[in-house]
Amino acid sequence: xxxxxxxxxxxxxxxxxxxxxxxxxxxxxxxxxxxxxxxxxxxxxxxxxxxxxxxxxxxxxxxxxxxxxxxxxxxxxxxxxxxxxxxxxxxxxxxxxxxxxxxxxxxxxxxxxxxxxxxxxxxxxxxxxxxxxxxxxxxxxxxxxxxxxxxxxxxxxxxxxxxxxxxxxxxxxxxxxxxxxxxxx
Amino acid sequence: xxxxxxxxxxxxxxxxxxxxxxxxxxxxxxxxxxxxxxxxxxxxxxxxxxxxxxxxxxxxxxxxxxxxxxxxxxxxxxxxxxxxxxxxxxxxxxxxxxxxxxxxxxxxxxxxxxxxxxxxxxxxxxxxxxxxxxxxxxxxxxxxxxxxxxxxxxxxxxxxxxxxxxxxxxxxxxxxxxxxxxxxx
DNA sequence: GGCACTTTTGCAACTAGTTGCATAAGGTTC
DNA sequence: GAACCTTATGCAACTAGTTGCAAAAGTGCC
Numbered sequence: 001x002x003x004x005x006x007x008x009x010x011x012x013x014x015x016x017x018x019x020x021x022x023x024x025x026x027x028x029x030x031x032x033x034x035x036x037x038x039x040x041x042x043x044x045x046x047x048x049x050x051x052x053x054x055x056x057x058x059x060x061x062x063x064x065x066x067x068x069x070x071x072x073x074x075x076x077x078x079x080x081x082x083x084x085x086x087x088x089x090x091x092x093x094x095x096x097x098x099x100x101x102x103x104x105x106x107x108x109x110x111x112x113x114x115x116x117x118x119x120x121x122x123x124x125x126x127x128x129x130x131x132x133x134x135x136x137x138x139x140x141x142x143x144x145x146x147x148x149x150x151x152x153x154x155x156x157x158x159x160x161x162x163x164x165x166x167x168x169x170x171x172x173x174x175x176x177x178x179x180x181x182x183x184x185x
Numbered sequence: 186x187x188x189x190x191x192x193x194x195x196x197x198x199x200x201x202x203x204x205x206x207x208x209x210x211x212x213x214x215x216x217x218x219x220x221x222x223x224x225x226x227x228x229x230x231x232x233x234x235x236x237x238x239x240x241x242x243x244x245x246x247x248x249x250x251x252x253x254x255x256x257x258x259x260x261x262x263x264x265x266x267x268x269x270x271x272x273x274x275x276x277x278x279x280x281x282x283x284x285x286x287x288x289x290x291x292x293x294x295x296x297x298x299x300x301x302x303x304x305x306x307x308x309x310x311x312x313x314x315x316x317x318x319x320x321x322x323x324x325x326x327x328x329x330x331x332x333x334x335x336x337x338x339x340x341x342x343x344x345x346x347x348x349x350x351x352x353x354x355x356x357x358x359x360x361x362x363x364x365x366x367x368x369x370x
Numbered sequence: 371g372g373c374a375c376t377t378t379t380g381c382a383a384c385t386a387g388t389t390g391c392a393t394a395a396g397g398t399t400c
Numbered sequence: 401g402a403a404c405c406t407t408a409t410g411c412a413a414c415t416a417g418t419t420g421c422a423a424a425a426g427t428g429c430c
């Protein structure tokens with residue numbers, strides 16, 4: 001039940017159309033909760049029917065932009081969700097699983113795949129760090145900024161973990177790797 | 186497409202019935218890929234139909250245990266999957282999202298929830314460390330052990346990340362916390 | 371005005387995961 | 401032997417997420 005709340009958050013930050021939301025998801029909220037435009041349109045429909053958001057009075061035709069804004073009930077629902085109790089979700093990463101399968105059937109081809117992931121995570125980490133430098137200079141320190149910054153630091157921490165773990169994994173698979181990590185076996 | 190492969194791995198480690206698998210998932214593979222008994226039974230059926238596993242010749246009646254073992258095709262499929270290319274999955278953690286929502290609608294009730302998660306992650310971390318001490322003493326160091334150990338170290342790394350991040354988050358929400366973290370506001 | 375292209379919204383069908391419940395066999399207790 | 405518990409398998413219905421495609425409107429070009 002997270003997607004509707006992710007959408008409410010995004011709409012509170014700025015009223016938007018479905019496509020705008022989809023685009024904004026791709027480069028901010030989507031880092032932690034990705035969604036396709038299909039999911040977003042469907043959810044916007046549900047949220048509107050539930051009376052949590054409404055379409056701004058404009059063209060309701062097919063190829064026409066339709067902007068939504070959050071209603072008081074929507075804000076209340078989001079506020080309640082923030083305090084809600086929820087179990088942390090277990091990890092569910094296929095790569096950890098594949099590593100374990102490799103202990104049984106052998107590591108053939110795995111090193112290549114680990115290197116690929118390592119590269120992707122290093123890129124993502126660099127992107128987060130760039131955002132951090134751009135959006136959170138030391139002088140900005142309102143309460144909202146501090147919260148948003150902590151979220152970003154979560155992303156940085158996770159990517160840091162993955163790069164470290166993948167490096168360790170590569171050694172265990174039998175292929176130690178240099179910093180740029182492209183020496184084929 | 187990970188569940189069937191998780192099951193193949195578990196069955197290669199030891200032929201089992203559906204319920205046994207479900208139980209073993211709860212305390213090893215399930216740390217990284219949880220599954221309910223329903224999912225497992227359904228998947229066992231599919232894997233059998235696909236000729237990747239077979240039921241050991243025994244009672245095929247309803248309330249009767251039915252053990253499965255992996256066939257050569259199954260092992261081959263698992264082996265191929267280990268080398269397969271796959272995108273790392275984005276994070277999808279509701280707590281990160283809630284943190285961000287809190288920047289918009291306020292942090293009421295959030296500290297409590299963070300403290301609860303912090304507690305859960307600390308417990309999980311302790312559990313992993315206990316397993317590490319029990320199952321991976323320095324002298325055991327076969328190739329399989331090294332791989333399984335790395336997987337466990339992944340779990341340890343993740344839980345370490347979460348406990349650190351949650352502590353940081355708690356400060357940002359405005360409630361610094363002691364190590365045992367139970368001082369109510 | 372016709373053609374191609376982009377933007378935007380959306381339906382339909384599918385896969386994966388979850389929840390609730392039913393059914394059967396076997397053991398325990400009185 | 402009836403009532404009850406545990407072990408074990410499984411169906412059905414649901415929710416969430418994904419993929420592929422279609423349709424309406426605007427934009428540019430000749």
